[in-house]
Each structure stands twice: as structure tokens, then as C-alpha cells.
Amino acid sequence: MNKIFLDTDIIIDLLAERNPFYQAAAELFSLAEEGRVRCFTSPIAVANIYYILARLKNENFARRNIVKLKTLVSIASVNEKIVDLALESSFKDFEDALQYYTALSNKLDAIITRNKKDYLKSKISLWTAEEYLKVVKLSS
Numbered sequence: 001m002n003k004i005f006l007d008t009d010i011i012i013d014l015l016a017e018r019n020p021f022y023q024a025a026a027e028l029f030s031l032a033e034e035g036r037v038r039c040f041t042s043p044i045a046v047a048n049i050y051y052i053l054a055r056l057k058n059e060n061f062a063r064r065n066i067v068k069l070k071t072l073v074s075i076a077s078v079n080e081k082i083v084d085l086a087l088e089s090s091f092k093d094f095e096d097a098l099q100y101y102t103a104l105s106n107k108l109d110a111i112i113t114r115n116k117k118d119y120l121k122s123k124i125s126l127w128t129a130e131e132y133l134k135v136v137k138l139s140s
Contacts, residue, residue: 003038004028005103006073007113008045010129015049015065016056021114024129028112031136032072040076042102044095076106093118100124 006028012018014025031037046066053062082101091097096118103111103124110125112132119126127135 002036002109003040003107004132005076005099005106005108005111005124006039006041006045007099007111007115008041008048009114010112011041011045011049011069011073012052013114013129015053015069021129024133027133028129029072031133036136039073040103040106040108041073042076042078042099044078044098044102046075048095076102076108078102079105081105090121091118 009021010025010028013021014029028037028039032039046069049069050062050066053065078098082098082105085101085105086094086097089097089101091100096115100111100119100122108124110127110132111119111122112127112129113119114128116126116128
């Protein structure tokens with residue numbers, strides 16, 4: 001089973017039902033429900049998702065959706081080494097560096113994001129949700 005890291009944008013696409021990205025995000029989460037993939041994200045992403053959902057809707061909505069999210073998505077550990085790697089990296093965006101090194105350090109198979117350009121030097125497979133779904137469907 002593939003272990004995939006979900007970038008913040010993919011999770012918000014689902015929880016905020018952002019079109020045209022909602023459908024692919026929903027299909028990814030369906031794969032997790034079926035046990036075909038194991039999804040991970042970082043505590044940094046969870047904090048950002050909470051903040052964005054609270055601003056879009058309200059804090060109660062954000063909290064309820066984070067609780068639901070945790071039934072399908074595991075929170076990958078972040079430690080001082082990951083922070084140091086992110087600080088020393090050539091990533092332009094510190095948050096992206098934290099996400100990348102979280103996925104790498106937790107030995108995840110792929111990063112699913114809408115912004116592949118943010119991870120150009122990745123040693124981990126990078127996919128948009130749509131690309132990853134096509135690969136999974138071909139291998140089924």
C-alpha cells in the first residue's frame with residue numbers, strides 16, 4: 001500500500017469543496033477509506049487548514065472537519081532534525097521545505113500537491129491528485 005503525503009491544498013480542496021479541485025480530492029480520500037492508500041500530513045498543515053477553514057466558515061466548522069480528517073489521515077511526526085533540514089535547504093518557501101522533509105523523514109512514497117513547482121528538487125514522487133488517481137486506476 002502506498003503511503004502518501006497530502007499537501008495542505010489537497011485537504012482544503014476537499015474540506016472547503018473548492019472547485020474544480022474537489023472531485024479529485026474526494027477520490028483520493030475514497031482510496032484511503034477503501035484502504036488502498038495510507039494518507040499522511042503534517043501538524044503544520046493541520047494548523048494551516050484549521051486557520052483557513054475558520055476564516056472561510058467558522059471555528060466550529062474548522063474543528064469538526066479536522067476531527068473528521070484525522071479518521072483518514074495520520075499526522076506525520078516533525079522534529080528538530082526536520083526543522084534544521086528545512087532551514088538549510090534551498091526551498092524558497094520554508095513551509096514547503098518543512099512539508100517535504102516531513103514526508104522524506106517519515107519514508108512516505110509520494111507527495112500529492114497542486115503545486116509541484118514548489119518541490120522541484122524532490123527525491124520523492126510528486127503528483128497532482130489527478131495524476132496520482134490515473135496511476136492508481138491503471139494499476140488496478
